[in-house]
Amino acid sequence: MAVTRRGMIEEWLKRIRFGGDAGKYVVVIRFRGEKGEELVEIPGEAIDDVRRGYFYVGGEPIPFHRVVEIRDKRGKILYSRIR
Numbered sequence: 001m002a003v004t005r006r007g008m009i010e011e012w013l014k015r016i017r018f019g020g021d022a023g024k025y026v027v028v029i030r031f032r033g034e035k036g037e038e039l040v041e042i043p044g045e046a047i048d049d050v051r052r053g054y055f056y057v058g059g060e061p062i063p064f065h066r067v068v069e070i071r072d073k074r075g076k077i078l079y080s081r082i083r
Contacts, residue, residue, distance in 0.1 A: 009064045012079050013055045016044040016070075025078075028069040029062060039068060
């Protein structure tokens with residue numbers, strides 16, 4: 001059974017949030033701010049919840065499609081949309 005990109009992202013985010021080792025991961029997202037689009041790193045321990053196509057940081061929903069990369073604190077890339 002093939003896992004979709006969204007499925008992979010959701011699986012990783014749930015593993016980070018509920019796996020007990022959130023401090024070992026960093027999630028990189030696309031953020032559209034006043035300066036335009038930029039990449040922002042979110043530490044795994046900042047993730048409050050994962051559900052319905054979103055993960056929550058400080059109560060704010062972030063859609064899965066904004067996730068660009070997931071890596072461990074040592075820099076090893078675990079998931080990437082960047083080719």
